[in-house]
Amino acid sequence: MKIGWIGSGNMGIPMAGNLLAAGHELSVWNRTPEKAEPLIALGAKGASTIAQLVDEADILFTMVSDDAAVKEIYTGPDGILATPGRGKLAIDMSTVSPDTSRFLAEHCQQAGFRFLDAPVSGSVGPAKEGTLVIMVGGDKDAYEEAKPLLDKLGKVALHLGPNGAGTSAKLAINLLLGITVQGVSETLLFARSLGISTEQMLNIISESAVGTPLIRGKAASLLADNYPAAFALKHMAKDLRLAREAGVSTPLAESAGASYRHALEEGLGDLDLMAIIKHLEGN
Numbered sequence: 001m002k003i004g005w006i007g008s009g010n011m012g013i014p015m016a017g018n019l020l021a022a023g024h025e026l027s028v029w030n031r032t033p034e035k036a037e038p039l040i041a042l043g044a045k046g047a048s049t050i051a052q053l054v055d056e057a058d059i060l061f062t063m064v065s066d067d068a069a070v071k072e073i074y075t076g077p078d079g080i081l082a083t084p085g086r087g088k089l090a091i092d093m094s095t096v097s098p099d100t101s102r103f104l105a106e107h108c109q110q111a112g113f114r115f116l117d118a119p120v121s122g123s124v125g126p127a128k129e130g131t132l133v134i135m136v137g138g139d140k141d142a143y144e145e146a147k148p149l150l151d152k153l154g155k156v157a158l159h160l161g162p163n164g165a166g167t168s169a170k171l172a173i174n175l176l177l178g179i180t181v182q183g184v185s186e187t188l189l190f191a192r193s194l195g196i197s198t199e200q201m202l203n204i205i206s207e208s209a210v211g212t213p214l215i216r217g218k219a220a221s222l223l224a225d226n227y228p229a230a231f232a233l234k235h236m237a238k239d240l241r242l243a244r245e246a247g248v249s250t251p252l253a254e255s256a257g258a259s260y261r262h263a264l265e266e267g268l269g270d271l272d273l274m275a276i277i278k279h280l281e282g283n
Contacts, residue, residue, distance in 0.1 A: 001024050001025070001058055001059065001149070002024075002025045002026075002027070002056060002057050002058045002059075003016075003019055003024050003025065003026045003027070003057055003058070003059055003060075003061065003149070004026075004027050004028075004029070004047070004053040004054060004056065004057030004059070004060040004061070005019075005026055005027070005028045005029075005039070005044070005060075005061045005063075006028070006029050006030065006050070006053065006060070006061065006062045006063070006064065006073055006080075007030065007061075007062055007063035007064045007094070008028060008030040008032075008035040008036045008038070008039060009035070009063070009064070009065065010124050010127075010229070010230075011063060011120070011123075011124065011127045012063040012064075013038050013039060014124065014127040014128040015061075015063065015093070015120075015127050015132075015153050016028065016039050016044065016061070017038075017039065017042055017128075018128075018130045018152050018153055019149065019152055019153070020039070020042050020043050020044060022152045024149075025045075026039070026043075026044045026045070027044065027045040027046070027047045027052075027053050027056050027057060028040065028044045028045070028046060028047065028053075029046075029047040029048075029049070029050055029052075029053045031064075031069075033046070049078065050073070050078055050079060050080055050082075050083065051078070051082070051083040054080055054083040054085050054088070055083060055085075057088070058088065058089075059088070059089045059090075059091065059146065059149065060080060060085075060088065060089070060090040060091065061090075061091050061092075061093060062074070062080075062090065062091070062092045062093065062094060063092075063093045063094055064094050065094070065235075066094070066096065066238060067096045067097055067100045067242075069094075070092060070094050070096055070100065070104065071100065071103070071104070074090070074092075074104050074107060074108070075104075075107050080113070081107055081108065081111040081113065084112075085111070085112065085113055086112035086113070087112065087113075087114070088113055088114070089113070089114045089115075089116070089142055089145060089146060090104075090108055090113050090114070090115050090116075091115075091116045091118050091146055092104060092115070092116070092117050092118065092119075093118050093119055093120055093134075094119065095119050095167070095170050095171075095174070095235070095238075095239055095242075096117075096119075096167055096242070097167065097171075097242045097245060097246060098164035098165075098167045098168045098171070098246060099164070099246075100167070101117035101137060101163050101164045101166065101167045102163050102164045104117070104163075105117070105138065105163035105164075114138075114139065114142045115138060115142075115163060116136055116137065116138035116139075116142055116143060116146060116163075116166070117136070117137045117138060117163055117164065117165075117166040117167045118134050118135065118136045118137075118138075118146070118150065118157070118166050119134075119135055119166055119167055119169075119170035120132040120133065120134050120135070120153070120154060120170075121133040121134075121135070121170065121173045121174075121177075122154075123230040123231040124230045124231075125217070125230065126154075127153075130152060130153055130154065130155070131154065131155040132153055132154035132155070133154055133155065133156055133158075133173075134150050134153060134154040134156065134157040134158070135158055135160055135165075135166040135167075135169040135170055135173075136150070136157060136158060136159045136160060136165075136166045137159075137160055137161055137162060137163045137164050137165035137166035137167065137168070137169075138162065138163045138165075138166070140159060143157075143159040168246070170239075171239060171242055171243040171246055171248075172243075174236065174239040174240070174243070175239075175240065175243050175248060175253055175256070177214070177236070177273075178236050178239070178240050178256045178257075178260060178273070179252050179253070179256045180212075180214065181214075181218075181236075181273055181274055181276055182255070182256050182259055182260075182276055182280070184205070184215055184218070185274070185276050185277035185280050186280060187201065187205070188201050188202070188222065188277065189277065189280055189281060198222055198223060199223060202215070202219050202222065202223070206219075218272075218274045221272060221274055222274065222277070227271040227272040227274050227275040227278075228271075228272060229270060229271055229272045230272050231272060231273050232269065232270055232271070232272065232273065233260060233263055233264065233268050233269050233270075233271055233272065233273045233275055233276065234264055234269030234270065235273075236260050236273040236276075237257075237260040237261055237263070237264045237269065240253070240256055240257040240260055240261075241257065241261070243257075244257055259276060259279060259280065260273075260276060262279060263275070263276050263278070263279035266279055266282075
């Protein structure tokens, strides 16, 4: 299977690396060429243009930062759909709006391509380990064709319905993620104000019914007050904005959206989303 991969960010590199490790031939293109060098060092072939990538690949994967970027990569003058590729399957794993996924699906169909939206739940660690949760929207037969590859990237790949279903589910799970991280932060700050240390409270949470791998995974950062980005706060702010644009308006969603937006305005965007606690400390 010849794979074309676009997007060499914190998630894209380990994900594409897992496909290489599984023995697949992989070509890579990135808007910033030097960011593709880690994959080339692992054995990927560097493509000089998207057209070259499309021409050489059987299946295409895209994993980029936002709606504008993915639309340009697919429908721009030098994008995927500008190159003949009738029957080829394109799989977008970016976190974008359901409307954008449906837009891409429509344009792919018009150009003779097939399309799946397949965003993931999980950060850099699960991406390296191949234990992501993958949410897929699109044609069931295309999903079945892609599933052996998706199984190299995640512990589960779920077909949820037509195009847009995958990105809809991703916004929903990230809404829960954002609310959970804010809730943990508020709990720790409240406990601290009453004389209970962060370490003590984390131990209590971990042993309780609300303890989760997420909270245990963030414990070291919280204790060190150091937040290198596994999932950057700016991406959570974007995802909560997309969820609001998709129609969510519940009280916790509104609160979380405002908190991450203000944290972004305070310059915390490049830190891990757990840095929301630093914003909340000042309120």
